Amino acid sequence: MNTMIISLFLCLIVCAATIEGGIIASHPDELISSPAQYEFQYSVHDSHTGDVKDQFEHRRGEYVIGRYSLIEPDGHRRIVDYSADPLLGFNAQVRREPISILQHH
Numbered sequence: 118m119n120t121m122i123i124s125l126f127l128c129l130i131v132c133a134a135t136i137e138g139g140i141i142a143s144h145p146d147e148l149i150s151s152p153a154q155y156e157f158q159y160s161v162h163d164s165h166t167g168d169v170k171d172q173f174e175h176r177r178g179e180y181v182i183g184r185y186s187l188i189e190p191d192g193h194r195r196i197v198d199y200s201a202d203p204l205l206g207f208n209a210q211v212r213r214e215p216i217s218i219l220q221h222h
Contacts, residue, residue: 169187179202180202184196184197193213195212196211
């Protein structure tokens with residue numbers, strides 16, 4: 118049993134090293150010269166636990182913008198708008214809204 122676990126462990130290490138090495142070795146210039154670009158978003162609304170939150174983020178190279186919000190225990194929604202870039206660094210603006218404002222929209 119111990120021999121099988123050790124063999125499996127070694128196989129996972131070798132496979133991971135091979136995959137990682139293959140990716141880096143096959144496209145080294147592409148990894149260095151390609152600016153990061155992505156977009157993502159998600160939201161959670163769990164009425165059972167009261168967990169309500171969402172986020173989105175957009176990145177093009179060194180420029181990032183995003184927003185996240187969550188419902189705080191005191192009944193307010195915290196909203197954070199943020200951005201990051203090489204010139205100004207990371208900046209965030211935080212605001213709070215009562216839940217009643219959200220229910221009227």
